[in-house]
Amino acid sequence: MTTLPIDKARVRRSFERAAGGYDAVAVLQREIADRLLERLDYVRLEPQRVLDLGTGTGHAIGGLQRRYRKAQVIAVDFAHGMLRQARRRGGWWRRPQCVCADAEALPLVDDSVDLIVSNATLQWCDLPLALAECRRVLRPGGLLMFTTFGRDTLIELRQAWSAVDDDAHVSPFLDLHDIGDALVRTRFADPVIDVERLTLTYATVRELMVDLKTLGAHNATLARPRGLTGRARLLALEQAYEIHRGAGRLPASYEVVYGHAWAAEISASGRSVTIPISAIGGREHSVKPAP
Template structure:
């Protein structure tokens, strides 16, 4: 996302408000993070950071997996506050910006981040910070959403009005270019679609609200969405209903592993 598209203060506030409901709605996020854990290279890291740690689910998973010091960092204060309350305790939590990490240079062996960096206006700066804080041979492993995510919802809204209702994400080609220019060695990079199924459109919209993944683009409508527009949206989304009776919502997920040159 470009800096003109996203306001990190609004992102932080939205996810903070959703902290208490996030875990109940995060099945897709858990699957994506689990899939990233499954492709991590064999390693014995001493210092690990979960960047965009949310309520700390993967922070604790990393703590259980490695005999290492593990820290959780997140932009949303509400998420960090909730994570601190969950057992088991890990080494530490902090409110932090991925573009300006409060970490010493060459201090980490693994920087793990799942479905967080798509909310950063400057992914190139995130990559530069990762390169700075990782030791030689260290890994940055992350997932992020790319263009094409929630295309069904975007197309349905386009049939209703001219406002921007669905978050925009970086084209995969732009992501590949940033990775190539990052100075980090690309060990793994693939884009995989995840198709979620719903009985009703309202299930998807409630889930997005519970996650805090609200629309934060310029051009979004102000105030509440009227009943007439919601009825029109529901009708427009029906064109995607599958033979099994479900409504799909597709996410395009980039899975990336980079390494600092030794």
């Protein structure tokens, strides 16, 4: 598993600044959160405690509370600004419990959570560390369900920048096979990974870059260029991106990775056992990209 190291302090600052305007542009993030929650319809689980890991502004909180009315929903994010937005979710009588913490170091005791839902968060983490923390806090028989972005995300932007210079302008994303391997190495049982590709379109490259900035999705690699991007380089980027234009619009592709895995049950002998397939509803569920 090889990615460029992420500057976590920059990621946190970016999301702090983005909190106020995030919902205005987070169309894709809301869509994949809704699709992730739909997958819970096919899981037989009655959790007492649910963790919304990387809650952002808390879009998933209402859906989790409606599904699991008796469960405690805990919203975790490492940006205070995002949590202030998330705190407003749910009815006044049932505000979520909000915890400001890094997914790589959760302030929760072992075996304390029944379900972890994480939408579009793991790409900002050291994946093995974050998964190890998820595995630690999940009770035996607990479930992790997540989305993240695969390596072909923003491939057009990456290709256009590569025609301009050799610097790393786009944050790296993991291959789905690396994600599956990381789940196995952290002792999750029966991991399942699948992918769909969604595309947003823009009139100009500048519109795309404004959206990414508003989302807080800056290039966060430690190897990123530190100087300002001059007008000439931006013009070169725009020209390089034009080869992707179709039907008058520029595409921005996202490889959305969906995954789930179980915390193994512990038998009377102390050996772990995997969750039977009967724990998942029998109906097939296909997710199709939006038209």
